[in-house]
Amino acid sequence: MRILCTGGRLGVTVLLGLTLAVPASAAPVAIVAAVTSRAPDGWLRTGEGITAGISGTALLALGPEGTEVLVAHDNKRPGERRLSRILLTPGSGTRTAEVRWIGDRLPVDLEALGEVPDRPGEFVALESSGRGYHLRLQDDFTARVVREFTVPGVAAGDNYEGFTLTRRAGRLIALWAHRGQDEDPALLHTALLDWPRLSFGPRHTTSVRVAFPRENVRHISDLEVTPGGRVLVTSASDPGDDGPFDSAVHDIGRVDPYGPRLAASLGPALAGTFPGHKIEALTCDGGVPGVLGTDDENAGGSVRTTSVCRD
Template sequence: MKCRIHLPFLVVALLLPLWLPMYGCSTIQPAADVTSQQPAAGISGMAQIDGNSWLVVHDALSFENGPRMSIITLSADSAPVFHPVTVDSWPDADGRASDLEALCPVPSRPGEYLMAESGTWKGKGGRLFHLRLNASTKQAAILGVMKLPVLADNNPQQVGDQYEGLSCIRGIDGRLLLLLGERGGSQRFPEGVIRWGILDIDRHELQFIGKGLEGVKVNAPGKWKNRLANRDISDMYISPEGKIWLSAAEDNGDNGPFTSVIYSPGRISGNFSLPVIADRHPEIWRTIGSLKIEALSGPAESIAGSRMCIGSDDENYGAIWRPVE
């Protein structure tokens, strides 16, 4: 959850074992319909539209203007292009989305997605939005709004729920299971937690009870400066084979330095009562220095060797999107 307004972002050239040329340094474009070769804000969640385009969310707060979503399109011979997505109305008393941190597609419903705010702030917000995207017109319609489980409110006295991972899977009985990743790294929640609940997408009802609300704790592998402060879950992606992928990040303030890892804490089972089969000793798949990864998704079709894609929210340094080998 962000607590301040950030100045216009600059993109920093970084040396990584990744592809694509760096975006040029420039300021944010204020117009909502402007396309650009750099994100208008940090990338805090991502879902694949097709092999070479992605929907991403941005964590603008309720009092900040700017897009809440963008579409990234990619071709093999040019830099990715960002297209802001417009939303005509937000049918909820708390108004437009604030601090969006996670995004996932709705299984078997093309063009429909779920996006989640990080948590409540003084009792407001903490919502899960169901939307339909028109990728051609770059417009989205909000179909329904649900409340996420509230274990601890965010307020000036404490850091509460911080949901930064989201996945949705359909069981063999047709029900939808929603996986929710608490990032960890706070006094209230020192460890990451994967929670789960049953989603009725037509009635827009979400139920977290029992073991699902308690969840499964995860600890990101790696050498962290402060193991009690690192964020064990900064995004979540489930592969077609059912493997759970998480990013974890260390945030040392708006000027960093940042460090991130990508790892797998386990896989999905067919049992909705206990859907997460955890590995006792997860290992790092990739270490990404100098970036704060907050978005994971599947590979880019047009980039040979791509195995996954990442997006970052590097605070005062802006954000990048990259395929990862």
């Protein structure tokens, strides 16, 4: 397994089959027992109950043991975890370990997580309120807040469920989205981002409505840009904490780096449907494999690999 964090004096510990590098002086961390439940449709369970739902994913490593991701949880109370790292071993199961959040404030309702291009071990997480956090993994079990920010144009009633960064034509571009609900469309924003200053340029906004799911639909529950520049969004139905849920992935166009804006197609093109789950997380790395994560509320969280990221 390729470990992304190499700073400091590290010892290597094998925990429930998950090989992680940890500081020799680190305090004990919460480890969730291996989950081996694999549904016929390819989903791997990662935890039980409403606090185990996954609201964002970012790739950590690819290796012979499987795919390792950092995930965000939309928990709101003290003592509930905000971040975890999960090892997916297709055909076998998952291993999960908590990642401590170190910062001046504990986030409330994290809904998005993404890698910072060309900066290994650094990530951006976004609350539903539009407050963002620049994170750096200090070791495999600790993430420290480096800086905080707020996305531009936050309005009353906005509920953000997607944020990602992509580098196109040498430019760093931020994409973030208000989720929308039924007749209220999602609003996808794009802007250049000056990373050293964490300063956003003028933003361009595109309305997005999907045709599936058809009821209780959040038009954008996460978003991602493939290596080739395609913009993918997940959409999900949410009738309540007990479901039933349905989700889909749509291709809504490409990033035009000179706008920057969405160079939209004729409409959202359906890339895949996923019945029985509320997908709130999608990450793509190199096109394959992509990883989907779910927040199935009372039914907990699940992950699976996906081919929707292929360019």
